[in-house]
Amino acid sequence: MKQTRQDFPPGFLFGAATSSYQIEGHAFGGAGRTHWDDFAATPGNVVRAENGDRACDHYHRFEEDLDLVAAAGFDCYRFSTSWARVMPDGRTVNPEGLDFYDRLTDAMLERGLKPCVTLYHWELPSALADKGGWRNRDIAGWFADFTQTIMGRIGDRMYSAAPINEPWCVAWLSHFMGLHAPGLRDIRATARAMHHVLLAHGTAIQVMRDLGMNNLGAVFNMEWAAPADDSPEAAEKAALMDAYYNTWFLSAVFRGEYPAAALAGLEPHMPDRWQDDFAKIQSPVDWCGINYYTRKLIAPADGPWPALREVEGPLPKTQMEWEVYPDGLHDFLVRTARDYTGVLPLFITENGMANPDSVQDGAVNDxxxxxxxxxxxxxxxxxxxxxxxxxxxxxxxxLDNYEWALGYEKRFGLVHVDFDSLERTPKASYHALKSALTV
Structure with a gap:
């Protein structure tokens, strides 16, 4: 690594991130069925119909995995809690689930790691999906109860907390594009999910404040939207994607409004009296997190709103076929602070790449x-x-882990996982970061 910790301001935090369903092994510990289990069991949705039943078996191997985090010199571990592990039917508490996150938290603290929790990383209990899931306004109350239960147990030891990871994925990717659970392609469902995920976020923030927690934030995934050519039509469509992908969520939390370009297509499908919810959606947060990986080139397309399409770009690509575009991260950081968050601290809560890594002579060169x-x-x-x-x-x-609809073949980890033996092998990138962070 050409950078070291000393290149960054004093107190700058470095961490590694994971999510519950992707690594824990959902078949263990009394966890309930999730809409991801249902999605994966439906032919054609997931590569080889793979699911998170075993994943990386982090449920049994978390001590070993946290040793790797600490040995690399990371300050923080960003993890998520599984709603269906804590409440298998979304409502009834599973003591085994609470006990697991209790042990996990204490193990972080024993290693000097700051626990940075995300309450929800996409594993909705199937019983709540049966009731409409994110389409149902009641989910804000259900999520509040989950927040009260899990943070009532471990919230006193959290360094930071955020309610929901990547609301665009929870809502648009999953209800409009149909690529993630519940796999819908329905604009009415999308509009409701786009609103209710924000209502649930604000409700959870209020619950955690009432528990006496602080250092609470919001985490948004962002993709830089650039016109595919110099035409005004391409510029207009790129701005539209930016509105429903990026600024919809930032505007709601930090301005109490939705961007007009996105609302033009979604407002006819929004739930009743949605305008009344901004006071709760705007519940104050202490920081803003940005998950960033790539950009998209956008062009007009025929068909109903939003009538746009992605065009393959010329830049080098990762195993996900995502362009490598670091300028987008810089530009999002500058724009977010300038237009939305001001002096509020910003964190890059996810950044990384998938690569077809393999073990050769006991090592992984990446x-x-x-x-x-x-x-x-x-x-x-x-x-x-x-x-x-x-x-x-x-x-x-x-860790290399369950990459949702792409199964286990896309490897994002600093640590290689053999999904047959579950052996962990730190990659060259892990060792490079360790050298950079422990100077």
Missing amino acids: PQRIAYVEAHLDAVLRAIAAGVPVQGYFLWSL
Whole structure:
């Protein structure tokens, strides 16, 4: 790594990130069925119909995995809690689930790691999906009860907390594009999910405040939307994608409004009296998290709203076929601080790349990942130099894991996982970061 910890301001935090369903092994510990289990069991939805039943078996191996986090010199571990593990039917408490997160929290603290929790990373209990899931306004209350239950147990030991990871994925990717559970392609369902996920976020923030918790934030995934050509039509469509992908959620939380370009297509399908919910959606947060991986080139398309399409770009690509575009991270950091969050601390809560890594002679050489991380840390340093209050950077991900509809073949980890033996092998990128962080 060309950067070291000393290149960043004092107190700048480095961490590794994971999510519950992707690594824990959902078949263990009394966890309930999720809409991801249902989605994966439906032919054609997931590569080889793979699911999270075993995943990385982090449920039994978390001590070993946290040893890897600590040995690398990371300050923080960003993890998520599984709603269906804590409440198998979404409503009834499973003591085994609470006990697991209790043990996990204590294990972090024993290793000097700051626990950074995300309450929800997409594993909705099937029983709540049966009731409409994110389409049902009641989910804000159900999520409040879950928040009260899990944070009532471990919230006193959290360094930071955020309610929901990547609301765009929860709502648009899953209800409009149909690529994630519940796999819908329905604009009415999408509009409701786009609103209710924000209502649930604000409700959970209020619950955690009432529990006496602080250092609470919001985490948004962002993709830089660029016109595919110089035409006004392409520019208009790129701005539209930016509105429903990026600024819909930022505008709601930090301005109490939805961007007009996105609302033009979604408002006819929004739930009744949606305007009345902004006071709760705007429940104050202490920081803002940005998950960033790539950009998209956008062009007009025929058909109903939003009538746009993605065009393949010319830049080098990761195993996900995502362009490597570090400038997008810099530009999002600058724009987010300038237009939405002001002096509020910003964190890169996810950044990383998938690569077809393999073990050769007991080692995993991944120079592409090292170069990717270096380029994006350069973008962070440029934003800091411009006065943006960036205070931390989290790598996605600690482990190769279950990559949702793409099964186990896309490897984002700093640590290679053999999904047959479950053996962990730190990659060259892990060792490079360890050297950079422990100087």
